[in-house]
Structures are given as C-alpha cells and as structure tokens.
C-alpha cells in the first residue's frame with residue numbers, strides 16, 4: 454500500500470502497509486509473538502497493569518473519573534510491558550509523539566495537496582511532523598540500543614522472546630539475506646506502539662460507556678464474572694469461559710468499531726444495543742456471513758492483535774466489574790471522533806461506586 458506525507462511518518466513501511474515478502478516475514482514474527490503460549494504468558498503482565506490502574510481508582514470512589522484517559526494509560530503500559538519489555542514511563546515520549554503525529558494526520562486527512570507541493574511549500578504541519586519523526590526515531594533507537602547492549606555486553610545471551618526481541622533476532626540473523634534493517638525495526642515498533650494501544654483503549658472506553666448506560670447488562674456481566682472468578686484474579690483459561698462479557702464486547706465492537714476505515718453500509722433495519730445477538734457466537738449472529746461483521750478485518754491481513762486485544766479488554770472489564778458499579782456522569786458529552794481510531798473526543802466520564810457498599 455502506498456502512503457505519503459504525515460501518514461508515512463507515522464507508520465513508515467511497517468506491517469500495516471508493507472507488502473509481499475517483507476510483509477510475510479514480519480507477519481510471521483508478529484503471529485508468533487502475539488499468539489498461543491506467548492499470549493498466555495502475557496496475562497500476568499496485563500493483570501498487574503490493571504491492578505495498578507484500579508489501585509489509583511480508589512481515590513475516585515463515589516466520584517467521577519474519565520476512563521478514556523485511564524484506558525489510554527493502561528493500554529500503553531500493557532503494550533510496553535508485553536511487546537517491548539519496558540514500561541509506559543520509558544515509552545512515554547514515544548506515545549506522546551505518536552499521539553501528536555496522529556492529530557496532525559487527522560487534521561490533514563481531508564486536505565487535497567498538489568503532488569510534490571511539500572518540496573516547495575512547507576506547511577507548519579510539515580515542519581512540525583518532520584521534527585516529531587526525528588525525535589521519535591531517536592527515542593525508539595534508544596530502546597533498541599538498550600536491548601542490543603545487553604547482548605553485546607554479555608548481560609544476557611539472547612534478545613528476548615517478546616516482539617522487540619524477535620525483531621532484533623532477525624535484524625542480527627547470521628545469514629545476511631534474512632536480516633531486516635534498523636529502519637524496519639523502527640517502523641514495526643511505531644506500528645505496534647500505535648496499534649497496540651489506540652484501538653484497545655477506544656474499545657474499552659466505548660464498552661464502558663455502553664455498560665454505564667445499560668446497567669442491566671452491567672449486572673448480567675458482573676454476575677457472570679463473580680460466578681466464574683469470585684473476587685480472584687482471572688486465569689487465561691477462565692477468560693475463554695466469559696460468555697456474557699464476550700457478547701457485550703462484540704456488540705460494542707459492532708456499534709463503535711475502533712477502526713472505521715473498513716466501510717460497510719446497512720441494507721435493512723438495524724436494531725441497536727442488543728448483545729443477545731451474539732449469544733450463540735459471531736457465526737450464528739451473522740448467519741455464517743463472515744463479511745457481515747469485520748471489527749478486526751478479514752483474510753490474511755486480519756488483525757494480528759485480535760487475541761491480545763480481546764484478552765486485555767476482558768481482563769480489564771472483569772476486574773472493574775468485580776470491584777465497581779458504574780453509571781454515566783451527567784458531564785459526559787457524546788462526541789465520537791475519528792482521529793486514528795473512533796475516540797470519544799470529550800472522554801468518557803463515569804461515576805464509580807464500590808461493589809457491595
């Protein structure tokens with residue numbers, strides 16, 4: 454896929470846009486890093502990140518909290534820990550720069566420019582995005598170098614089993630033709646930092662909004678969570694048994710799909726807000742038409758983070774439901790806005806009430 458301008462500065466030639474052999478090489482690495490056993494090993498890090506978030510929520514009991522900001526922070530922490538072996542704080546500059554680039558992409562999306570005009574006339578956004586791209590590159594290089602240094606100095610004998618580790622293993626492959634360049638590694642880091650948190654925080658925010666409005670579904674979901682886990686933390690196996698929570702997530706994905714660019718138009722009457730449609734799974738709900746419901750896309754380029762994101766969303770939701778009842782704050786202003794994903798422009802303010810009080 455050919456991309457230009459600020460979008461190119463944001464995504465480079467990373468997995469989302471790569472094609473042919475390059476796509477296939479990185480896709481295999483990503484498939485491996487975000488599936489099966491590796492995914493199972495990420496569950497404790499996800500739980501620890503949600504626990505840290507909920508510890509902070511204690512200060513907001515009986516008060517209003519903007520969960521959109523909370524989930525942005527949470528999902529940044531989760532992708533940093535699981536894919537890059539670091540923390541939100543270490544990647545803070547990277548997230549801030551990616552967010553700024555995302556805004557520049559958003560405000561230039563509808564503008565039509567003459568081809569090559571940016572070589573003659575540099576707009577304020579061209580200049581700013583160049584600067585951000587350079588600083589972004591330096592910050593990601595620092596994270597890469599830190600990991601490489603550990604191997605070079607003998608502190609460890611491999612690059613690690615997370616996504617960054619797999620990229621660096623290929624970067625330093627003993628067979629030269631198998632290697633990828635440092636620019637390739639940087640582009641993939643950008644893609645996974647963005648894709649790993651923008652989408653998931655959007656889904657968590659919209660799901661919370663829907664549950665705050667539909668408190669009957671919130672109760673059903675809480676009942677299921679308490680029956681399965683009580684007040685205990687979830688297990689990887691237990692996540693697969695969440696039926697109601699999965700229905701709610703599927704319905705939130707249908708109503709507020711974080712990735713809005715796969716455009717679909719309803720042909721007939723559509724009933725809003727009915728998680729029951731997913732009671733017997735997605736296949737039944739779509740009458741076995743796999744193209745009728747595409748929140749994660751379809752085919753060989755389907756979202757590589759599907760299971761990762763679903764696990765993260767389930768863990769966060771169930772741990773919130775175990776502890777809190779919540780309703781929408783009167784200060785909430787409904788304004789879904791497409792920046793990179795569909796986000797609530799003015800946040801999602803909910804009122805928190807501890808369960809059992």
Ligand code: HEM
Pocket residue numbers: 468469470480483487644645648649650652653656710711712715747748749750751752753754755756757758759761762
């Ligand atoms: C609720 C969360 C998410 C949603 C709704 C979502 C949605 C999507 C969609 C619609 C696509 C395009 C698929 C197609 O063209 O058929 C996609 C691709 C992709 N997603 Fe996600 N995504 C989510 C989370 C994630 C996460 C957490 C990661 C990384 C850990 C991720 C990484 C990617 C990548 C790398 C691609 C490009 C795959 C390729 O072209 O081979 N996504 N995603």
